[in-house]
Amino acid sequence: MRNVLAVDIGGTFTDLVAYDLESGTVTYAKSPTTYGDFVEGILACLTKAGIHVADTELVKHGSTLVINALIQRDGARTALITTKGFRDTLEIGR
Numbered sequence: 001m002r003n004v005l006a007v008d009i010g011g012t013f014t015d016l017v018a019y020d021l022e023s024g025t026v027t028y029a030k031s032p033t034t035y036g037d038f039v040e041g042i043l044a045c046l047t048k049a050g051i052h053v054a055d056t057e058l059v060k061h062g063s064t065l066v067i068n069a070l071i072q073r074d075g076a077r078t079a080l081i082t083t084k085g086f087r088d089t090l091e092i093g094r
Helices: 038-049 064-069 089-093
Strands: 001-007 013-020 024-033 056-063
Touching: 001 038, 013 056, 024 038, 056 064
Parallel strands: 001 056
Antiparallel strands: 001 013, 013 024
């Protein structure tokens, strides 16, 4: 097996989707997000999916954790500082 993994670490769950490059099968797993060590949540997903780390060719990682904190206004107060001429960057990105 040669797998490509997509992992999303969210505020509640860590989600994993694995695509086997040889067979074309797709496997999905979910585990609680582990705040102390995010890797534990990823490894729990791999275990549930029956995938060995050694069989992994590529990992794509995304996180909705930060987006959720911003939307819910939860977490530390933050500020965005931009250089002159780039103050509209966030609006343009919408």
